[in-house]
Structures are given as C-alpha cells and as structure tokens.
Amino acid sequence: MTLQKKMLPTAGVTDIILESISDGVFTVDHEWRIMSFNRAAEEITGVPRQEAIGRFCWEVFRSNMCEGDCALRRTMKEGRSFVSSSTSIITSDKKRVPISVSTAPLRNESGEILGGVETFRDNTVVEELRRELSGSFRQGDMVSRSRLMKKIFAVLPQIAESDSTVLIEGETGTGKEIMARSLHDLSARRDKPFIAINCGALPDTLLESELFGYKAGAFTNAAHDKPGYFHLADGGTILLDELGETSPAFQVKLLRVLEKQEFQPLGGVKKERVNVRILAATNRDLEALLEQETFRRDLFYRINIVRLLLPPLRQRKEDIPLLVERFIDKMNRLRGKAVSGIESEALERLMAHDYPGNIRELENIIEHAFILCSQGRIGLHHLPGHLNTLVPPTTAPSSALRGLHRATEAEAIRDTLARNGYNRLATARELGMHKSTLFRKLKKWKIELPEIDGRSAGSKPD
Structure with a gap:
C-alpha cells in the first residue's frame, strides 16, 4: 500500500516553524520597516503583529542598541551575520527586558539582499539566575557586588519616583552620568528626553545660550531662533554635570529655573515655562566652595534635596x-x-x-x-x-586589596568567602594573596567561618 505524503508549500512550512519557535523573529526592508513579526516577537515586546507591520523597527523594537551599535544595521551594511549580541528592550508596558540578539541578511534566491532578519531571545530568567549565582546586583546599566553601591541601589527606585532634584557627587569616572540616566529610566519621565551637558566645558555666555536658547538677532550671526536644552528636555530630565565649575553669575539664572520652572532665552522678552527634572553632578566639594564663596548657598540648598555619593573604584x-x-x-x-x-x-x-x-x-x-x-x-x-x-602579586601578598579602606577590605573578604562557598584556598586565590595572609586577615578582622567551609568531608585541609 502506497502512502501519499501531504506536501505543504515551502512558505507555509516556514510560517509554521516561525510561529512555533520561542525566539522572536522579525524582518525589515531597506527602509527599516517591519515586513514580518512572529508570535514570540509579539509576546516578548508586547506589541501586536498588526501594529508592528509597516512601522520602523526602532518604533517597535525599542532597544538601547538602536541609539548606536545596531547589529541589524551592521548586518545590512556589511552583508554578514552577527550572533548573540546582548542588549535590552523596553516593552509596550514600559518594562526593561534583557535579550540576546542575532542578525542575518535577508537574501532572495539570486543572493540579492532584500533586507535583514533579527532573532531575539528573552534572557530575563538567565540574567536573574546569573545575578544570583555571581552575587551581583544590577540597577539599570550599573552592576555591583559592593555593599556601598547596593545601599544606593536599594533607594534608587524611590528617588526616581520622587521627581525631586538630586545632587550626585563622586570623583571623575565613577559613573555619575550613568547614575543620572538610571534615575531617568526608572522614573515616570522615561519616555521623554534625557539630556546631559557638561557645564565645566563651556564659558558662561555659551553655556547660557546652550541651556536657554536664543532669539534671532540676540547677537552677531544669530540669524534664527534656536531652542535651548531646557526647551528640548521639556517633560524629561536634564543633567547638569560639573555644576561646581560654573560662576556665581550663572548660578543666579539657574536658581530661577529651579524655583520657578521658567527661563528667558537670550534676546527674548518673554519667559518660557518648562516641566523638567534637574539632576546635578559634580566632582568638587561644594561645601568647601561655599566657604570660598564661589558657589551660592541658596543654589546649594536648592539642589541638595537628595544627595548620592558614588564611591571610587x-x-x-x-x-x-x-x-x-x-x-x-x-x-x-x-x-x-x-x-x-x-x-x-x-x-x-x-x-x-x-x-x-x-x-x-x-x-x-x-x-x-x-x-x-x-x-x-x-x-x-x-x-x-x-x-x-x-610588582607581581606573588611577591606582594594581598596586592588585590592594596589601597582599600579597612572596612572595605573586611567587606571584600566576607563577600569573596561567601562567593566561594567559604573555601579559603579559592578565596585567597581570587583575592590574589597567599593562604597564610588570608588567615591573618581573618584573625585581624575577627571574621568567623562556618563549620562547612566549602571543602568535602574527605578532602585534605587547604
């Protein structure tokens, strides 16, 4: 008896496969408009297929990759695939979802590139497990195992929701702008602009025109009106970085914006009102500047509603x-x-x-x-x-902890012990010190170990 196999058209088989897999898949044409959008893509992004088809990919697939390092753009430009790029997207209900992305060119039978294909996978469970296993903690784009940072992370959501002015202090390179962006992303203003400006890089007159804008004829070569950053950030957040570098004269004008939520463009006759949350950042000691009378007290008290101090590395x-x-x-x-x-x-x-x-x-x-x-x-x-x-660590025991504050050194040892299941040899190796040095540190800081210290019952003492 001959059995006849039912053959489906190739396109029909492909559609069934795409609808069955758990990875999100969408395709775009050369104008970056979505041509197809499978079931998993709907579930991960929260965007129905009928709403996604025909829209620009960045309007639907809202990823932090879209702002710069877009894997799909690189694929379309170079005609080659990229595998497992890690990023995150913002879903339709405003949730941030970690994903891994793979891209490939979409070709016809003759090899001509018709567009691009992007496959993405929801890594929420993987990231949660990875964070649990590594002992790390994440807040926005910031990651840390440090107890000092975890204390900041714990209150960050409440600070973000408050809409109050925040003063972020810390040495150069500690991540003040990243902290400010995390506050913005956690706030109700997340869908509005976030604009950062380095106040210390511009003279007063230029800084004023950049922030407040100007009207045509305000100065030579001002042929057209130009909106300032406060206008552009309306409804969103603006970060005034290195605020301690500004002059007292400029600080007076900034104080009015903080108090009245209004400003006057250069050459303008009318004040403009804005709804902007202001974050300030500095690597200077503002209280010392108060004593030197180079920073206004009224401005300091206005921005010092919530204060975050980022620890140095x-x-x-x-x-x-x-x-x-x-x-x-x-x-x-x-x-x-x-x-x-x-x-x-x-x-x-x-x-x-x-x-x-x-x-x-x-x-x-x-x-x-x-x-x-x-x-x-x-x-x-x-x-x-x-x-x-x-000097290599082998000739300088405890080099991994050199320069640490005493309390931080003890915290680092406790964290590393816990991470290694209280195995002292593994802990010493990770800290870059000899085992005997670790024993002295344990005694010095009065750190007690549990009876189960990460070794099997039959193993030799380590």
Missing part, C-alpha cells in the same frame, strides 16, 4: 571582575571580536591598581587590551605598560 574593588566582564562583552560587540575573558594573572594585576580615573580608567584599559588581543583571553602582555611595571 578603589573602595569597591570587588566590582572589578564584574566590570571587566561587562567591558569585554561591550568591546566584543563594538569591535566584532571574540575575546573570551581575562587570564587570572592579568585580573590580579588589575585588582592591584588604585584607579585614580575610576571606572572610566578601567574601561580604557580594557579598550587598550582589545587593540592587542583579537581572540582568546586577555593576558598581562595585553595590558598598558604602566600596569606591567607593577
């Missing part, structure tokens, strides 16, 4: 491995490389550095390493020269 060295991993992932996406990690000797050398430039300096070090390392793991010889001249 030398006080949160337990975050270095986590940050290194993050920067390696970022550089792999930007440079199209396949660096898999960092060798333990190189990581120990990074742990021994004091980072006067803080997180920004660490990121620059990883970028330097990527120039010399295309694949595999980053080694000592890939690091900048000044790090290669440091």
